[in-house]
Amino acid sequence: MIPSSSVKVVVVGAGLAGLSAASTLMKAGFQHIQVLEAMSRPGGRVHTTRPFGQDVIELGANWIHGQEGNPLFQLAQEQGLLLEESGSAKTMCLPGSVTPRDYFFEESGRKLPMDQVDQVCAFFSKLTSRAFSSELDPKHSTQSLGGYLDQEFAQSLQATSKVGQRLFEWCKRSECTDEASSSLYEVSAVQLCHYVALEGGFFNSLGPGGYQALVDTLLDSLPPGTVLCDRPVRSIRWALEGESHAHPVSVLCQAGQCFTADHVIVTVPLGFLKENGAAMFEPALPTSKASAIERLGFGTVDKIYLRFEKRFWPDDCAGIQLVWDAGPEDEKVYQHSQSEGGAWRDTWYKKICGFDTVARHPTVLCGWITGREAQHMETLDERMVGEVCVRLLRSFTGWSVEEPAQVLMSKWWSEPFVRGSYTYPPPGVDAVREHNALAAPLPQPSDAGHSQEKPLQVLFAGEATHVSFYTTTHGAYITGIREAQRIIELYGDKKLDS
Numbered sequence: 001m002i003p004s005s006s007v008k009v010v011v012v013g014a015g016l017a018g019l020s021a022a023s024t025l026m027k028a029g030f031q032h033i034q035v036l037e038a039m040s041r042p043g044g045r046v047h048t049t050r051p052f053g054q055d056v057i058e059l060g061a062n063w064i065h066g067q068e069g070n071p072l073f074q075l076a077q078e079q080g081l082l083l084e085e086s087g088s089a090k091t092m093c094l095p096g097s098v099t100p101r102d103y104f105f106e107e108s109g110r111k112l113p114m115d116q117v118d119q120v121c122a123f124f125s126k127l128t129s130r131a132f133s134s135e136l137d138p139k140h141s142t143q144s145l146g147g148y149l150d151q152e153f154a155q156s157l158q159a160t161s162k163v164g165q166r167l168f169e170w171c172k173r174s175e176c177t178d179e180a181s182s183s184l185y186e187v188s189a190v191q192l193c194h195y196v197a198l199e200g201g202f203f204n205s206l207g208p209g210g211y212q213a214l215v216d217t218l219l220d221s222l223p224p225g226t227v228l229c230d231r232p233v234r235s236i237r238w239a240l241e242g243e244s245h246a247h248p249v250s251v252l253c254q255a256g257q258c259f260t261a262d263h264v265i266v267t268v269p270l271g272f273l274k275e276n277g278a279a280m281f282e283p284a285l286p287t288s289k290a291s292a293i294e295r296l297g298f299g300t301v302d303k304i305y306l307r308f309e310k311r312f313w314p315d316d317c318a319g320i321q322l323v324w325d326a327g328p329e330d331e332k333v334y335q336h337s338q339s340e341g342g343a344w345r346d347t348w349y350k351k352i353c354g355f356d357t358v359a360r361h362p363t364v365l366c367g368w369i370t371g372r373e374a375q376h377m378e379t380l381d382e383r384m385v386g387e388v389c390v391r392l393l394r395s396f397t398g399w400s401v402e403e404p405a406q407v408l409m410s411k412w413w414s415e416p417f418v419r420g421s422y423t424y425p426p427p428g429v430d431a432v433r434e435h436n437a438l439a440a441p442l443p444q445p446s447d448a449g450h451s452q453e454k455p456l457q458v459l460f461a462g463e464a465t466h467v468s469f470y471t472t473t474h475g476a477y478i479t480g481i482r483e484a485q486r487i488i489e490l491y492g493d494k495k496l497d498s
Ligand SMILES: Cc1cc2nc3c(=O)[nH]c(=O)nc-3n(C[C@H](O)[C@H](O)[C@H](O)COP(=O)(O)OP(=O)(O)OC[C@H]3O[C@@H](n4cnc5c(N)ncnc54)[C@H](O)[C@@H]3O)c2cc1C
Pocket: 012, 013, 014, 015, 016, 017, 018, 036, 037, 038, 039, 042, 043, 044, 045, 046, 059, 060, 061, 062, 063, 064, 065, 231, 232, 233, 234, 267, 268, 269, 272, 301, 302, 303, 410, 412, 417, 418, 420, 421, 422, 461, 462, 463, 464, 470, 471, 472, 473, 474, 476
């Protein structure tokens, strides 16, 4: 066994998974750790910016999902990175005396009564909770989330009114942002029960440093030079044997730089693996892993930030939600339409479910859009997207809306080292099996062709490799620790040699 002081570990990707892996190894005494990051900044899908002054705008992750048993929340707490007052994102920018709420508007400009909105939203949430808590009737076991919801909704009283139908479609569109899917017909109903929501709410409780402060905490735990940015990895050759290979893995960067290692922890997003996984590894990935990459879904969620010179919404308005006229049938056809030149491109903006107010930015709204419409929006210029948003805000609310002073949108699909936003389970996929297959290190015990003398040559971490916390930052963080721990356990007490 080699003492850990001479063990070389390369981590590919400096998102939360990569940084938590490196930090855990470093704390355990491993000294030769190199993190290679393709982008010019660490953080990955955590991307804190300051385009509108001193206060942060999050282009990627914004909330810490749950507190109890959430190690990232705990880290933030220990480091003093939380706001003293934990309110919802929307409430924090509004005067405390008024209870803020979302305003729901129809295409006709009518503001919908809140009791009607509440009824439909509560019913929708009851149906989705059943899916998340494995309480689905077996008849829904092969259905998509969209199919299951439609079937249940059709039998409800709310389905008898046009407004009820439109609100239900709004709920479905809004749920797409949680699932990162183009439509809920792409998401399995029954597999959602594997996702675990931690207790303690969904808070934007990070302080003025935003999510970047958590990334910085991890970076500070690493010696200078550990993380190298602008180092896109092109290929990973593993199972190298013979005298000329002291280390079984070699990692080749696009610019030609080569790193050898005993262990490589790959934390690149599932979207990147979908596009590049087949060409990146030599020998090729085993079938179980290649099919997990193919089968798990990875969709796009984008944000559109609009900064106005003056706030035009009332004090008690936490968000402006757009309830389109399309009924469920129109919506199903629209969302399923595969035609390349399909009408959906011309009406991409119909996928914007609404605009939320933004913590600490009293004159900023954040629009949400998902799926292929989000991907299409990324190809348009920001000024044009801003104009479309203002047109929508004017026509739905009837309020006087000035042109925005600044527009900023995320482009997670166009980002070549991400290619989307996060993972979801498509219908017909055994999500637990696929997440586990994605997480399994190489060589696998069943890899008869590859020597088992040098175990854990290539390990996999990242949001998509967690069975119950996929999509989240804490999921990513935990998987980095999990893979570091595998290596630490491999060397057992030898780590104390360092
Ligand atoms: C719009 C949006 C909103 C979100 N909101 C939330 C939220 O509110 N709360 C929450 O918990 N989660 C949220 N998430 C999800 C969360 O951001 C991710 O789950 C988490 O950050 C993923 O971390 P990771 O380390 O697995 O991957 P990443 O952060 O993607 O890190 C992987 C890194 O690998 C790098 N890489 C890729 N290819 C290569 C290569 N060839 N060579 C070298 N490096 C490479 C990438 O550049 C990237 O930096 C959101 C995500 C998005 C996009």
